[in-house]
Amino acid sequence: MLSEPRAMAKHIEPGMRVALPVDYAGVSMAMTRPIIEHGAGDLDLVCVPTGGLQVDQLIGAGLVRTVETSAVSLGEAGGAPRFNAAVKEGAVRLKDATCPAIHAGLVAAQKGSPFMPLRGLIGTDLLRHRDDWRVIDNPLADGGDPIVLIPAIKPDVTIFHVPMADRFGNVWIGRRRELAAMAYASHTVFVTVERIVEENLLADEMSAAGVLPALYVTAVARAPKGAWPYGLWGEYPADSAEIARYAKAARTADGFSAYMAQAQMEPA
Amino acid sequence: MADVLPREVLICTIARLLDGVRHVAVGASSPIPAAGAMLLRAMKEADGTVGPRISILGSVEHNFFTNGSAELFDCAGQGRIDAFFLGGGQIDGLGNVNLVGTGDYPRSSVRWPGSFGSAYLYFVVPRVILFREEHTPRVFVEKVDFISAPGVSPEGVFRSGGPVALLTGKGLFRFDKTRPGFELESVHPGHDLAEIKQATGFQFAHDAEPRQTQLPDRPTLDLLRGRVFDELAETYPEFAAQMRRELGAVDA
Numbered sequence: 001m002l003s004e005p006r007a008m009a010k011h012i013e014p015g016m017r018v019a020l021p022v023d024y025a026g027v028s029m030a031m032t033r034p035i036i037e038h039g040a041g042d043l044d045l046v047c048v049p050t051g052g053l054q055v056d057q058l059i060g061a062g063l064v065r066t067v068e069t070s071a072v073s074l075g076e077a078g079g080a081p082r083f084n085a086a087v088k089e090g091a092v093r094l095k096d097a098t099c100p101a102i103h104a105g106l107v108a109a110q111k112g113s114p115f116m117p118l119r120g121l122i123g124t125d126l127l128r129h130r131d132d133w134r135v136i137d138n139p140l141a142d143g144g145d146p147i148v149l150i151p152a153i154k155p156d157v158t159i160f161h162v163p164m165a166d167r168f169g170n171v172w173i174g175r176r177r178e179l180a181a182m183a184y185a186s187h188t189v190f191v192t193v194e195r196i197v198e199e200n201l202l203a204d205e206m207s208a209a210g211v212l213p214a215l216y217v218t219a220v221a222r223a224p225k226g227a228w229p230y231g232l233w234g235e236y237p238a239d240s241a242e243i244a245r246y247a248k249a250a251r252t253a254d255g256f257s258a259y260m261a262q263a264q265m266e267p268a
Numbered sequence: 269m270a271d272v273l274p275r276e277v278l279i280c281t282i283a284r285l286l287d288g289v290r291h292v293a294v295g296a297s298s299p300i301p302a303a304g305a306m307l308l309r310a311m312k313e314a315d316g317t318v319g320p321r322i323s324i325l326g327s328v329e330h331n332f333f334t335n336g337s338a339e340l341f342d343c344a345g346q347g348r349i350d351a352f353f354l355g356g357g358q359i360d361g362l363g364n365v366n367l368v369g370t371g372d373y374p375r376s377s378v379r380w381p382g383s384f385g386s387a388y389l390y391f392v393v394p395r396v397i398l399f400r401e402e403h404t405p406r407v408f409v410e411k412v413d414f415i416s417a418p419g420v421s422p423e424g425v426f427r428s429g430g431p432v433a434l435l436t437g438k439g440l441f442r443f444d445k446t447r448p449g450f451e452l453e454s455v456h457p458g459h460d461l462a463e464i465k466q467a468t469g470f471q472f473a474h475d476a477e478p479r480q481t482q483l484p485d486r487p488t489l490d491l492l493r494g495r496v497f498d499e500l501a502e503t504y505p506e507f508a509a510q511m512r513r514e515l516g517a518v519d520a
Contacts, residue, residue: 022337048336050384068301069369071382076297079381087369087379094374100341119345122390122425123418127387129373175422177336187400233328268284 001169003219004113009034011029011218014156015065017044019106019155019160021053021184023075025176027123027230028161030223037063046155047072047094048106048182049099053230053243057224059092060140060256076240077147077247082256091124096126101133103178105153109185115149122146154185158186161226163235165193169214170201174233194235272483273439275300276492278401280484283307285397285433289350293340293393295384297486299500301399302330303354303492306499310491325347327503341385343394346511347428351395352468354386354431358412359398361444361450361470363431364441365390373414383416388424392416393429398443405469420448423498431472438464440481443473448472454481485512 006030012018012035021027025048032054040160041062045055047069058064060082077235086092104116115134122135127148138145160179164170171191173179183189201211219244226232229242249259282304284293294302294432309319324330333339342348357380358366369376380481390396400407406472421427434441434450438459441450452474455461461478484492493515501508 025337050382068464069382071384080381087374087376096374096382096437097369098383099337099385100345103338118388119392120428123415123421124383124387125368125373127382132426140511163321175336177333177334179336181338188470197370215399235406241397 001217001219002167002196002213002221003190004221005031005192005223006037008219009038011190012038012040015042015044015175016040016156017154018053019048019153019158019182020051021160021176021179021182022050023230025234026177026232027052027054027172027227027229028072028159028190028223029054029193029230030131030161030221030226031159031190032057035061039063039066044068046102046153048178049097049102051083052080053246055080056082056250057260059083059086059175059255059261060250064092066093066095066104068097070097070099074243074247077244078231081247081250083152085253089223095132096129098124099128100167101148101163102152102153103181104150104180106185108150108152109154110181112154113235115151117147121148134169153185155182157188157190158182159190161192161223161232163232164196164201165191165217165220166197167202168200169212169217169220171212171217171220172201172207172210173212174210176233180212180216181257183212188218189216191220192211192215192226194222194224194226194232196222197205197219269348270477271518272457272489273511273518274458275511276489277483278362278435278437278498279303279307279442279492280488281435281481282397283311283401284482285435285487286320286351286395289320289321289395291349292351293323293344293349296327298353298399299504301397303496303500306496307492310478310495310499312370312394312487314487314491316325320350324503327504340370341388344389345372345396347392349393350395352389352393353397353399354390355418356398356407356412356416357398358407358409359400359470360409360412360419362448363398363399364412364415364449365398365417365419365447366414367416368414371411386417389429390431391421391427391429396429398431398434400434403438403464403467405467408436408467409469410487420445438467439478445472447473452478454479456481457483508519
């Protein structure tokens, strides 16, 4: 169960559906470079529910076929430059969504159900461009009442970063419950952590409530400052200067390549 | 004592628009809506009543959720969130909002981040306030290029929420969902109807001589410049510092 980032990245195969968390929930930036070095392409990314730096870098590296997301941006550093360029060139297929639709698809998978109904969406161009979403009349109403069905989202792989795991593979996710939703829905789950603790996290009721049990975890690797330049809840803030540096560098394909080639990728 | 700054007018207008809400949610980088909500809370507490609960997304201090990023939407779906703010790269006269991009989708000529939760929250939050400081014809268009979230829905479509107002750097509009369309309610100091017409790409109803946006009274300004900017600085330190610098400059 204990692994290291490069070994985990080798399990990613071309054409896999990969789920990645929102920037504040615990992004495993430590896995980004190993994934790019491994080079499996045609990935279908699922951003839960939005994407940022990691998604932009995987797109910039040419590994992405589809992006299913509610948004991609670098937050205060502005738009995601490689994502925006790929959209303009038509280099990635977009599955534009809205946040609760991504959550609904994961919940359907978690329950082993084919879909989840979701309010809203009717009359949007999101719905018009999604041939995988369906509208039915609520079968429990007296008539009418259209509602959208969101098919289950079943990622092949989920990847995220959290403060700690124990040596049994139990992972501390605190109140970031979307990480659990992703794991429940996924076939394979790779987690990087700041540290691995000796005691069993399930032994104490206080910590057990915030634990994703090893049952759902494929492998764990230690990666100190593994979310950098993103921050990690309860641990360290985002390095906004570094994110801004990336945003500027990645405006061109050459600038992106130069940035990615630098040793600066490792935590300062 | 300083005059009222344009952004103070916006903050105080937001506080008025939020009057009566129990729970307001504010997006991650929205210091002016957050300040408006905090001002309303401070005013209510100064009156000895209970102010609104404020959830600021992405903030640890002002966020009560323990069920991940899905909880906000679950909360809204049950009617537990009374008010929310939406911006938009484009907003049209029917209250449609575009957060995706300009030109032909999917190969947008300008791509914005995406729709976020708008395609859901606009349907289920009763009091959605459209807020965009930039008031230009490129933002306020006749018809949006992409509908992230529609201003109105046909009869029979479940809809417990929607837009009530549009606040810009130049004025305040009310949304009338029966027409549907916007009506200019007031003009901020330093602006006029002709200028607003020129800067707005859609038709809107208005009085021949629209009134000026209500300015805050002394006690409200004191609350804003004291307690509210202090609270705001915890989540938006740069914005609070900038407001205080501008006030200092006007004073000096």
